[in-house]
Amino acid sequence: MKSELLKGNLELLLLAVLANEPRHGYAVIEELRRRGGFDLPEGTVYPALHRLEATGLVTSTWSRESGRRRRVYSLTRGGRRELASLRETWRGFNDAVAAVVA
Amino acid sequence: MKSELLKGNLELLLLAVLANEPRHGYAVIEELRRRGGFDLPEGTVYPALHRLEATGLVTSTWSRESGRRRRVYSLTRGGRRELASLRETWRGFNDAVAAVVA
DNA sequence: CTTGACACCTAGGCACACTAGGCGTAGCAT
DNA sequence: ATGCTACGCCTAGTGTGCCTAGGTGTCAAG
Numbered sequence: 001m002k003s004e005l006l007k008g009n010l011e012l013l014l015l016a017v018l019a020n021e022p023r024h025g026y027a028v029i030e031e032l033r034r035r036g037g038f039d040l041p042e043g044t045v046y047p048a049l050h051r052l053e054a055t056g057l058v059t060s061t062w063s064r065e066s067g068r069r070r071r072v073y074s075l076t077r078g079g080r081r082e083l084a085s086l087r088e089t090w091r092g093f094n095d096a097v098a099a100v101v102a
Numbered sequence: 103m104k105s106e107l108l109k110g111n112l113e114l115l116l117l118a119v120l121a122n123e124p125r126h127g128y129a130v131i132e133e134l135r136r137r138g139g140f141d142l143p144e145g146t147v148y149p150a151l152h153r154l155e156a157t158g159l160v161t162s163t164w165s166r167e168s169g170r171r172r173r174v175y176s177l178t179r180g181g182r183r184e185l186a187s188l189r190e191t192w193r194g195f196n197d198a199v200a201a202v203v204a
Numbered sequence: 205c206t207t208g209a210c211a212c213c214t215a216g217g218c219a220c221a222c223t224a225g226g227c228g229t230a231g232c233a234t
Numbered sequence: 235a236t237g238c239t240a241c242g243c244c245t246a247g248t249g250t251g252c253c254t255a256g257g258t259g260t261c262a263a264g
Contacts (some may be wrong), residue, residue, distance in 0.1 A: 004110030004220070005195045007251060016203045026211050036198035044252055046213065051173060067260055087203060088227060093107045096138035101118045101189060106251075109220055130240050146221055148244065170242060171228055 006040075009049050011057075013038070015075065015083040018058060022074035025049055037058055049073055057082050109144075112150050113159075114192055115140070117177065117185040120160060124176035127151055151175055159184050 017023065017031050029045050032038040051073075052058045057079035060071045075083070104168075119125065131147050134140040151173075153162045162173045166171050175195035177185070 003189075004252085007109040007220080008106030009199060010252075013199065013202050023180060024211075036202045038198060038202075041215080042212080043252060043254065043256095046211095048252085050213095069260085070211065089107075090199065090203070096140060097111060097115065097192065100115050100138045100140075101135060101192065105222085109251085110220075114255065126242075143222060144243080145223065145225095145245080150221085152244095170231085 006038075009090065010040075010044070011052065012060035012083070012086040014045070014048055014052060015057065015079055015086065018073055018075050019080065019083055022072050024063075024072045026070070028073070095097070103124065108140075111192065112142075112146070113154065114185070114188040116147070116150055116154060117159065117181055120175055120177050121182065121185055126165075126172035126173070126174045130175070137159050154181070 013016075013032060013036075014028060015072050017028050023031065023044055024031045025042070028049070029040055029042065032040055049058065049060075053060055054075070054077060058075055060073045063070050115134060115138075119130050119137075123134065124201060127144070129147055130151070131142055131144065134142055146195050151160065151162075155162055155175070159179060160175045160177055164174045165174050
């Protein structure tokens with residue numbers, strides 16, 4: 001999967017996954033692999049989640065499952081709004097590319 | 103138009119435009135604006151065309167139209183092959199994103 | 205007691221498009 | 235005459251954003 005294409009779409013993907021249900025980082029990675037065949041390194045996803053939290057699009061709470069600590073993220077209202085917006089942007093860009101490539 | 107999204111797609115767009123007919127750089131920019139609403143700066147397009155030529159995907163010839171010099175680019179056979187390949191990659195990536203975002 | 209999956213983190217690198225400047229011609233308006 | 239705008243090309247350097255490469259620690263299996 002050529003990774004340059006990801007640029008600008010990472011936030012969209014993360015928010016979309018978290019929109020279904022709250023998840024911890026590692027689970028987000030697995031879900032993205034399962035749904036879309038993405039193979040995102042942790043060094044990509046964790047900092048991105050931190051950024052999302054810093055900008056108020058997600059919130060996190062620590063939990064402990066059989067000795068393992070997890071940070072579980074969920075969307076804020078602003079996160080849902082941003083998700084909708086990014087979806088639109090993505091569609092728009094895709095249509096534009098399609099109009100050229102078609 | 104959020105520009106990060108362009109990353110990894112620029113080559114595809116340029117090759118797609120040149121696939122229809124040979125064009126000079128400035129005309130490529132105009133055609134991309136016309137077809138897809140892209141507003142690519144010259145500092146993006148010209149270096150990209152140079153790269154495409156350096157890797158043998160396009161060739162160029164100078165021409166002079168009413169005093170103005172133009173460098174006209176056309177696809178090579180390798181360029182057509184690459185275009186087909188990039189198109190596939192693009193579709194694949196889109197489907198993957200759609201599978202997550204949908 | 206080592207290997208692998210789970211689960212988190214971060215500093216620094218790298219690739220790519222873009223910014224910001226440059227050069228020169230032609231045509232039109234002031 | 236002299237701007238100004240569109241045409242048409244160019245490049246060094248910047249910035250954004252994902253990835254590499256390393257680190258910490260728990261738990262189960264062999």
